[in-house]
Amino acid sequence: MIAQVFAAIIFIAMFAFIVxxxxxRHVVSLICALLTLILVFGVGMHSMSAVVDTINLRSIFTVEFWYHSAKTAGSGSGINWETIAFVFGMMVMVEGMARVGFFRWLCMRIAKLVKYQIIPIFITFMVLSTILSMFIDSITVILFLAAVTIELSRLLKFHPVPMILPEIFCANLGGSATMCGDPPNIIIGTSLGYSFMDFVTNTGVIAGVSLIAVLIYFYLAFKKELLLETGTSVDYGSLPSPESIIMDKRGFLVSSVIFASAILLLVTHAQTGLTVSAIGLIIAAVTLMTSGKHALALLKKVDYKTILFFIGLFVVIGGLEQTGILEIMAGFIGRISGGNRMIMIAIIIWLSAVASAFVDNIPFATTMIPIIKSLSAAYGIDLSILAWTLAMGTDIGGSATPIGASANVVGIATASREGYVIKWGLYCKKMLPATVMVVLISMLMIIFRYL
Amino acid sequence: MKKQLIISVGREYGSGGHEIAEKLAKHYGIQMLDHNLLDEIAAERNLDMKNLEGLDEKYKNPFSSRTVRGYSSSPEENLYLIQFDYLQKKAAAGESFVIVGRCSETILKSYEGLVSVFVLADMDKKIERIMRLYHLTQNLAVKKIREKDRKRKRYHDCFCKEKWGNARNYDLCVNSSRLGVDDTAAVLIDYIDKRQQIETK
Known part of the structure; x- marks a missing residue:
């Protein structure tokens, strides 16, 4: 009982301090992790094995960390080192791509392909944001896309905010389509043993249908504002040529090959047996080996704070799991739904969406994984259905408010720092209806497809 | 070449700090920046002022904003950073100006030509001034002074390490109630002249 009280207090305090x-947040999660180890496992449970299970270091030295011979769930409770290794690897690769100018080149290339016409740029950038976010983190996608959008808005004379907001939404939507698109999906996938293609054929299909709805919605919502200043003379000669953006031609080619290989490895990992942690580490190693003198700089640019945040978070959630609190919460959801699968899906998707609109979706999703496992076991509902429901709720819900997801914060900050300040009112007026629409589409698709 | 002079004036509401800043700008024939800083930024970047209004000298609400890898969703913090960049650029270009508030004593601390002043006043004098200027009752004047100073302090302390009005943060703190606005400005001019003489030597 005392261990449960400690675990709950630490968890609530962690959320409060993060908010x-x-x-x-990485300092908060690490301190809370330390408190979990001492108070929950030490004082409350007197269990050294709980500490060892939660730190979970031994999982790194197993074959399953690198290679899955069959579809197996991850290492259970505690630190999910598979997620950590994958996130680290992708961060190194993305830094390598950014160094050579890959993302800026891609944005400018597409703008040139559509002959710098505002509405085609608007549509293609939304699609680009979705596709890139399927494979790399949405923060990087938005960082480059928003900066290029502002640059183009000055040259082509349009207001950048109506283009940046849909890009943010699509970055979050793209993230929901694959296992590596958004951190909650990586955690769900590695914890429950789903492959990249499992996500693509389930959440990916929902994201694809939602993208069509979102393209129509944002086109209708922003068409007028985007075309407000058309007719003003534009100096096309001042637009930078995409080729001039590439900083290092050899590096650019190498980065493109590495990126393509990463996608190929991820798409085929269920067949090859390579785990996402192995793919992440292989990609990181190849990026560093081919970066020469830039390797150290790339390593320094990795966002270690996020990695530390993940580590601390896994320990705190491990505390909740080991003390049985999450089972109590699962029982609560089960009782409210009366065991009805449709109601259970509705509760999970809307609860996840609303929570993710206000708090970090990573701790929320991590907390919910053991809950959906318990629900699946107790009510005989297929775990994968609940996993897709949780993924869509957490990934899409974050779009509703300026603080819901990292891509929102970075997009808003990039625009605001250039003087295009985005306040809560403006943001929510356009993004909240889109979020509600996509959560609704997701819920209906899950219900009709799986129940 | 004329030496760069940047005068940063922090002030309590009703202390006459703004008027003193105007007198200093007039005396030295240099630009005065206060809320017009936003107009300048908007004009330079071709921005819509409507979008920036209401955010000037406002503190960041921690519950309605979030920071990710150093990027903040707070409109107030982003405006502060825009002003930060603009003032830094202006100072780096060697321009001389008077700037009222906006954390300028911290933002421009590294510039040799900076003279930072904080103007305070006795409460009764501040009430008297606000009642006279805005035709308010005593109670309303007190309320307004407390509210404005609370917001200025929160804004400053939200973005700066040093505390608002703390003497260690400024070259000079002066109570304008003792000499009145005109003579306080005269004392400050005397101080600034001496500083410039020393620095020129």
Whole structure:
């Protein structure tokens, strides 16, 4: 009982401190992790084995960390080292691509392909945001896309905000389509043993249908504002040629090959047996080996704070799991739904969406994984249905408010720093209806397809 | 070449700090920046002022904003950073100006030509001034002074390490109630002249 009280207090305190940002979130999660080890496992449970299980270091030294001979779930409770290794590897690869100018080149190339016409740029950038976010983190996607959008808006004379907001939404939508698109999906996939293609054929299909709806919605919502200043003379000669953006031609080619290989490895990992952790580490190693003198700089640019945040978070959630609190919460959801699968899906998707609109979706999804496992076991509902429901709720819900997802924050900051300040009112007026629409589409598709 | 002079004036509401800043700008024939800083930024970047209004000298609400890898969703913090960049650029270009508030004593601390001043006043004098200027009752004037100063302090302390009005943060803190606005400005001019003489030597 005392262990449960400690675990609950630590968890609530962690959320409170993350929200207030008094201390950086990785510091909060690491301190809370330490408190979990001491108070929950030590004082409350007197269990050294719980500490060892939660730190989970031994999982790194197993074959399953690198190679899955059959579809197996991840290492259970505690630190999910598979996620950590994959996130690290992708961060190194993305830094390598950014160094050579890959993302800026891609954006400018597409703008040139559509002859710098505003509405075609608007549509193609939304699609580009979705596709890139399927494979790399949405923060990087938005960082480059928003910067290029502002650059183009000055040259082509249009307001950038009506283009940046849909890009943000599509980055979150793209993230929901694959296992590696958004951190909750990586955690769901590695914890429950789903492959890249499992996500593509389930959440990917929902994201694809939603993208069509979103393209229509944002076109109708922003068409007028985007075309407000058309007719103003544009100096096309001042537009940078895409080729001039490439900083290092050899590096660019190498980065493109590495990126293509990463996609290929991820798409085929269920067949090859390579785990996402192995893919992440292989990609990181190849990127570093081919970066020569830039390797150290790339390593320094990796967002270690996020990695530390993940580590701390897994320990705190491990505390909740080991003390049985999450089973109690699962029982609560089960009772409210009366065991009805449709109601259970509705509760999970809307609860996840609303929670993710206000708090970090990573701790939320991590907390929910053991809950959906319990629900699946107790009510005989296929775990994968609940996993897709959780993924769509957490990934899409984050789009509703300026603080819901990392891509929103980065997109808003990039625009605001250039003077195009995006306030809550403006953001929610356009993004909330789109979020509700996509969550609704997701819920209906899940219900009709799986029940 | 004329030496760069940047005068940063922090002020309590009703202390006459703004008027003193105007007198200093007039005396030295240099630009005065206060809320017009936003107009300048908007004009330079061809921005819609409507979008920026209401955010000037406002503190960041931690519950309605989030920071990711150093990027903040707070409109107030982003405007602060825009002003930060603009003031830094202006100072780096060697321009001389008077700037009222906006954390300028911290933002421009590294510039040799900076003279930072904080103007305070006795409460009764501040009430008297606000009642006279805005035709308010005593109670309303007190309320307005407390509210404005609370917001200025929160804004400053939200973005700066040093505390608002703390003497260690400024070259000079002066109570304008003792000499009145005109003589306080005269004392400050005397101080600034001496500083410039020393620095020119």
């Amino acid at each position: 207030t940002e008094i201390v950086e």
